[in-house]
Amino acid sequence: MPPIPYWIRVCAMSEPPHSPQRLASPDEPVAQSRRLQPLAGPNWQAWERFKGNHGALFGGCFLILFLLVIALWPFLSPYQANAISDLQFGAPSWHHWFGTDVHGRDLFTRVAYGARISLLVGATGAAVSLAIGVLWGAVAGYAGGRWDSALMRTVDILYALPTIVFVIVVLTALNGLLENWETHGLPGWAIQPLRMLGLFGGLGAVSWLTMARIVRGQVLSLRSRPFVEASIALGATHTRVLLRSILPNLSGIIIVYLALSVPGIVLYESFLSYLGMGIQPPQASLGSLLAEGAEQINSVQVYWWVILFPAATLALTLLALNFVGDGLRDALDPRVRRQ
Amino acid sequence: MYFLKRLAFLPPLLLVIAFLAFVLVRVAPGGPFDKERKPASPEIERALLARYHLDEPILKQFGRFLGGLAQGDFGASLKYRNHTVSDIIAQALPVSMELGALAFLFALGFGLPAGVIAAMGRGRWSDYSLSFLALLAVCVPGFVAGPLLVLLFAIHWQVFPVALWGGAMNAVLPTVSLGLYFAGKVARLTREGMLEVLQMDFITAARAKGLSETQILLRHALRLAILPVVSYSGPMLADLLTGSFVVENLFQIPGIGVFMVNSALSRDYTMVVGLVLLYAILLLLLNLIVDAAYTVLDPRVRHE
Numbered sequence: 001m002p003p004i005p006y007w008i009r010v011c012a013m014s015e016p017p018h019s020p021q022r023l024a025s026p027d028e029p030v031a032q033s034r035r036l037q038p039l040a041g042p043n044w045q046a047w048e049r050f051k052g053n054h055g056a057l058f059g060g061c062f063l064i065l066f067l068l069v070i071a072l073w074p075f076l077s078p079y080q081a082n083a084i085s086d087l088q089f090g091a092p093s094w095h096h097w098f099g100t101d102v103h104g105r106d107l108f109t110r111v112a113y114g115a116r117i118s119l120l121v122g123a124t125g126a127a128v129s130l131a132i133g134v135l136w137g138a139v140a141g142y143a144g145g146r147w148d149s150a151l152m153r154t155v156d157i158l159y160a161l162p163t164i165v166f167v168i169v170v171l172t173a174l175n176g177l178l179e180n181w182e183t184h185g186l187p188g189w190a191i192q193p194l195r196m197l198g199l200f201g202g203l204g205a206v207s208w209l210t211m212a213r214i215v216r217g218q219v220l221s222l223r224s225r226p227f228v229e230a231s232i233a234l235g236a237t238h239t240r241v242l243l244r245s246i247l248p249n250l251s252g253i254i255i256v257y258l259a260l261s262v263p264g265i266v267l268y269e270s271f272l273s274y275l276g277m278g279i280q281p282p283q284a285s286l287g288s289l290l291a292e293g294a295e296q297i298n299s300v301q302v303y304w305w306v307i308l309f310p311a312a313t314l315a316l317t318l319l320a321l322n323f324v325g326d327g328l329r330d331a332l333d334p335r336v337r338r339q
Numbered sequence: 340m341y342f343l344k345r346l347a348f349l350p351p352l353l354l355v356i357a358f359l360a361f362v363l364v365r366v367a368p369g370g371p372f373d374k375e376r377k378p379a380s381p382e383i384e385r386a387l388l389a390r391y392h393l394d395e396p397i398l399k400q401f402g403r404f405l406g407g408l409a410q411g412d413f414g415a416s417l418k419y420r421n422h423t424v425s426d427i428i429a430q431a432l433p434v435s436m437e438l439g440a441l442a443f444l445f446a447l448g449f450g451l452p453a454g455v456i457a458a459m460g461r462g463r464w465s466d467y468s469l470s471f472l473a474l475l476a477v478c479v480p481g482f483v484a485g486p487l488l489v490l491l492f493a494i495h496w497q498v499f500p501v502a503l504w505g506g507a508m509n510a511v512l513p514t515v516s517l518g519l520y521f522a523g524k525v526a527r528l529t530r531e532g533m534l535e536v537l538q539m540d541f542i543t544a545a546r547a548k549g550l551s552e553t554q555i556l557l558r559h560a561l562r563l564a565i566l567p568v569v570s571y572s573g574p575m576l577a578d579l580l581t582g583s584f585v586v587e588n589l590f591q592i593p594g595i596g597v598f599m600v601n602s603a604l605s606r607d608y609t610m611v612v613g614l615v616l617l618y619a620i621l622l623l624l625l626n627l628i629v630d631a632a633y634t635v636l637d638p639r640v641r642h643e
Contacts, residue, residue: 160352162614162615169603176367267478
């Protein structure tokens with residue numbers, strides 16, 4: 001008889017694992033009671049732990065709702081994100097839920113638009129940092145020896161460079177490259193998306209260092225485990241060992257770190273926008289909206305809505321992301337001990 | 340022995356970092372004489388480049404830079420005429436360090452107790468409210484928190500001055516707006532560390548011995564629980580001591596953080612390299628100190 005697939009065992013599970021019935025009848029043969037015992041796989045256990053975390057569940061629901069709103073709003077909204085009107089600094093009203101900004105643009109529409117860009121920045125930045133960091137760390141940890149020290153010393157050196165200097169240099173280099181292409185006949189409509197891609201890539205390029213360190217540490221400890229040695233002894237190629245034996249065991253910690261790094265990248269983009277190096281107007285991110293709002297803070301007239309709504313949206317989004325990240329870490333990270 | 344070895348590794352590491360910064364900033368498009376100091380004619384530009392030896396091959400320039408460095412000279416700033424980089428650092432760094440140290444104390448002073456109290460009341464309202472506040476502090480960018488603090492405390496209630504640097508009163512708002520993020524981070528790290536340590540066997544043993552809860556917390560648990568905070572303090576202090584663009588810009592504080600950003604933006608080559616080296620030295624030394632502190636706090640850690 002073939003072994004019962006994992007998912008069927010999960011679906012057929014009627015009682016929680018380790019229930020007291022397991023010890024109930026001493027007459028029953030031990031082997032049989034073991035075999036009947038449904039097993040919860042590690043993923044299922046992780047999901048159970050995640051479900052038990054109210055903050056994480058709440059954050060996840062908020063994020064899904066939020067994503068729906070910002071994805072659908074362009075189709076529902078009567079306003080264009082960049083449409084200028086005569087109503088400057090209109091207070092929040094039935095027509096403009098979040099009020100209007102210095103150019104009379106509907107702030108709710110702009111916040112929804114900016115949130116999309118911010119989340120895109122966070123997700124892509126995290127993805128870039130994932131690709132570089134995991135590859136770098138996995139190769140360093142797996143190859144060991146000279147490769148390891150060469151790769152990790154590079155990480156140490158990059159760590160010691162101030163991030164802001166590194167970011168500015170990387171971004172200007174990318175922008176210079178774009179201008180160069182533009183003079184060589186790159187069509188104008190392609191510039192803006194490419195510039196944004198450059199920003200995403202640049203942010204990812206400075207945030208992969210911690211990922212590389214974490215992954216290397218995990219790979220180092222995995223490499224000497226029996227199942228990896230067995231796989232090598234059976235003649236598996238290095239690529240296969242890395243992809244089939246090591247990478248799956250890293251997935252938990254990678255997901256956790258990824259979720260925790262998204263808020264950081266979103267926040268960093270807002271700082272860059274404040275410096276004028278991030279998203280260029282009339283495009284908007286939550287950070288650039290905030291920077292525009294912060295400019296309007298003065299002692300004469302307070303347009304509280306231009307700062308409050310973008311700030312609240314950013315804070316809520318980051319809070320939700322952090323809650324989900326914390327929940328994922330508690331659920332997936334093997335290093336977190338359970339009570 | 341281990342630490343001596345690492346100390347001996349510092350100079351070559353710094354050399355590589357300096358070289359990297361030296362090359363990176365020169366490779367980036369644009370030059371120091373693009374904007375305000377745009378030369379009127381090609382002849383003048385050539386003369387300017389020759390004056391700062393920027394027309395030489397890059398390796399020769401680096402050799403010249405190292406020669407100056409051996410005498411403690413970072414070179415002349417390309418943007419601020421008649422100022423050397425060492426001049427500017429000597430003027431601006433003490434201010435930033437003072438502010439950074441204050442913000443560091445603020446972050447620890449609020450973050451550590453908040454983290455401990457939150458961990459003690461796990462799952463109760465004290466935990467939820469403190470954890471939420473800490474998360475909020477991490478989620479609100481400094482360029483929002485700063486202006487809001489000014490609006491409330493300086494303009495509305497007029498408790499503290501709006502800007503400038505000098506007296507004790509001037510330091511309050513900048514310290515808070517700079518330290519807020521780090522206080523939140525420290526609180527989160529402390530809480531997590533505390534929760535992890537409180538599950539360990541030696542805490543159960545301490546309880547079994549009949550020690551009071553406070554004694555267990557402060558004498559046994561805290562020592563291990565702050566390890567994540569200790570390892571975070573290295574980068575945190577390096578960041579704080581080298582100034583913050585946002586806070587210095589907002590409060591008109593003559594610190595080094597503004598130079599860090601502006602020099603990179605305006606390709607002030609010598610300035611960038613000087614500041615990068617400064618940051619790197621601080622970070623590497625602080626990390627060394629952190630690792631030394633680790634061995635003192637956690638007897639399980641041994642460096643061979």
